Amino acid sequence: MRAFIASAIGVTCAAALVLPLAAPAGAAPDTTVTAKTETADPTEVSGSTQSLPLAPLPAASTRTTGAPTEGAATAERGLPRRDVRPFSLVGVVWNDADVELNGTVQVRTRATGTTHWSDWQELETHNAEHGADPGTAERDSGTVRGSTAPLWVGDSDGVEVRVSPEVTDVRDGGSGASVPLPDGLRLELVDPGKDPQQLPAAGPGAAADGGDSRAPSSEALVLPALSKAQTEVESEAEDDVAPGAKPYIGPRPSIITRKGWGADEKLRESAFVYTKSVKAAFIHHTATGNSYTCSQAASVLRGIYRYHVTSSGWRDIGYNFAVDKCGNIYEGRAGGVTKAVQGAHTLGFNADSMGIAVLGTFTTSKPPTAVVDAVAKLTAWKLGLFGADPSGSTTLVSGGGNRFKKGAKVTLKVISGHRDGFVTECPGARLYEKLGTARTGSARLQGR
Structure with missing residues (x-):
């Protein structure tokens, strides 16, 4: 993680959409995703993020369920239906936070352990009103990415996504061509981990309610x-x-x-x-x-x-x-x-x-x-x-x-x-x- 100076001065408001939660069940295995798991200690809150690159999608006529992915490529990017490890929140990110995603991002998900797929749900793409102010250490850290608002979908183990670019309107002097999508589009699947009360007791030193309200990392719940x-x-x-x-x-x-x-x-x-x-x-x-x-x-x-x-x-x-x-x-x-x-x-x-x-x-x-x-x-x-x-x-x-x-x-x-x-x-x-x-x-x- 990058370092920040403590004395320095310096997410869409639509942060997530909640869909009805499915009952937890066994998850389909996934061996092809890029995963980032930050905790492993069973006494700590677990959680992980799966990060999947989005590729050009074939023409709509070849995109029916079960159809091969060969075909004429379009300006759309996405990910066909696939099994993944369980997650509950989904979003799309890209390389440059100063570049806007002009278009629509839609996902649908499958409730864990079922064959039920949700309807297409749209993510809020205009997330620029959130984030650190220009010129601050956080904004200029080199790690900040462009991002949609995340979508809360409940316990899921399957996903499909499509990103469709905006098309310029010839009536407004446009050429009718697709607006380029940002580079480095990736689908982020977040498992938020367990609630603290679901974790093993921390032992005799475990803190109860109350504590120092001024402590940056209070032990109080x-x-x-x-x-x-x-x-x-x-x-x-x-x-x-x-x-x-x-x-x-x-x-x-x-x-x-x-x-x-x-x-x-x-x-x-x-x-x-x-x-x-x-x-x-x-x-x-x-x-x-x-x-x-x-x-x-x-x-x-x-x-x-x-x-x-x-x-x-x-x-x-x-x-x-x-x-x-x-x-x-x-x-x-x-x-x-x-x-x-x-x-x-x-x-x-x-x-x-x-x-x-x-x-x-x-x-x-x-x-x-x-x-x-x-x-x-x-x-x-x-x-x-x-x-x-x-x-x-x-x-x-x-x-x-x-x-x-x-x-x-x-x-x-x-x-x-x-x-x-x-x-x-x-x-x-x-x-x-x-x-x-x-x-x-x-x-x-x-x-x-």
């Missing part, structure tokens, strides 16, 4: 909720509060730590990157669909984390926090939940901000009340540590993007949606319209 008074006392004692922040610090909510959701700390960069403050919170939805159960949220997070790091080349998961549809709050990018950890969530505005990803799709679906309440609780506490008023506005300097030029001073609401900093539909229209409620609730919890 869950940081317990604290009252407003307890939060103020602990924050002051640990020097975790900005000058002048009191008395407007909200009570700390219960937070499931990285250890609690099973993050494999061997995957990420060992150093941490911090910015000066947390002046704003950007709210995202992950477009994971809403059919997942909250007991599966940790697996979704591990899949996104592994895809961000191993497949996309990021230093860690992009979001600072995540919230599931039951209102559970999860620690995201490592570095300490009380600190101004630099994320990779809102291209151009990762400095002096935090990213909160809600697991689900809220374009047309109304977010549960528990989600809005959790966002209010989390922002009241974390923004309060830095003296930020959730009902107010702040000024951030753009690091570059499609809405604001690099260096532009931009006035944004302290609690903003992803679309406020970048041209995107994220966090979905129905979640976006609830941000006013979250702001009001957050300010009330701070005692404003």
Whole structure:
């Protein structure tokens, strides 16, 4: 892994789509894939990534199930149906993160141990609104790749994929030819591994709930909720509060730590990157669909984390926090939940901000009340540590993007949606319209 300087300044919002999960069963063997398995210790969270190069596909007339692959080649790339080792999340990556994939990416998968194939599902190809800001060490590391949003498909052991390039429209002065696809297209199949509670006990030294909330790698599974008074006392004692922040610090909510959701700390960069403050919170939805159960949220997070790091080349998961549809709050990018950890969530505005990803799709679906309440609780506490008023506005300097030029001073609401900093539909229209409620609730919890 590349090295980062801890003091340096510096994934589609549609992170995954959830399909109904199939019951686990035996998997078909696969001996031809390129696999990357990062852990083997049975007391640790397991998991792996299979990486498969995509090849030119034959003409559609020769592509029926069971047909030979010979035939006239097309501009499409893909992978015919094949057996693979079990996985639960799929995405496509390519060599150059600065090159866009103009076209469509579709996959279908087979539930593990069955003959049932899903319908074709489309992956979000415009993932550029996520990732580290231009000119930062993370972005310029040489390992960052272009990527689609990943697709959560549940336990699967078969896959088929096709990538179809966009065709220029002659009515708009185009030639009618296919737009070239990016070089180095690869299919990434992620097994998120087991939940921590499924692993063997770590022995007499195993940590229980509670612990040091400031530790970058806390041994606690869950940081317990604290009252407003307890939060103020602990924050002051640990020097975790900005000058002048009191008395407007909200009570700390219960937070499931990285250890609690099973993050494999061997995957990420060992150093941490911090910015000066947390002046704003950007709210995202992950477009994971809403059919997942909250007991599966940790697996979704591990899949996104592994895809961000191993497949996309990021230093860690992009979001600072995540919230599931039951209102559970999860620690995201490592570095300490009380600190101004630099994320990779809102291209151009990762400095002096935090990213909160809600697991689900809220374009047309109304977010549960528990989600809005959790966002209010989390922002009241974390923004309060830095003296930020959730009902107010702040000024951030753009690091570059499609809405604001690099260096532009931009006035944004302290609690903003992803679309406020970048041209995107994220966090979905129905979640976006609830941000006013979250702001009001957050300010009330701070005692404003």
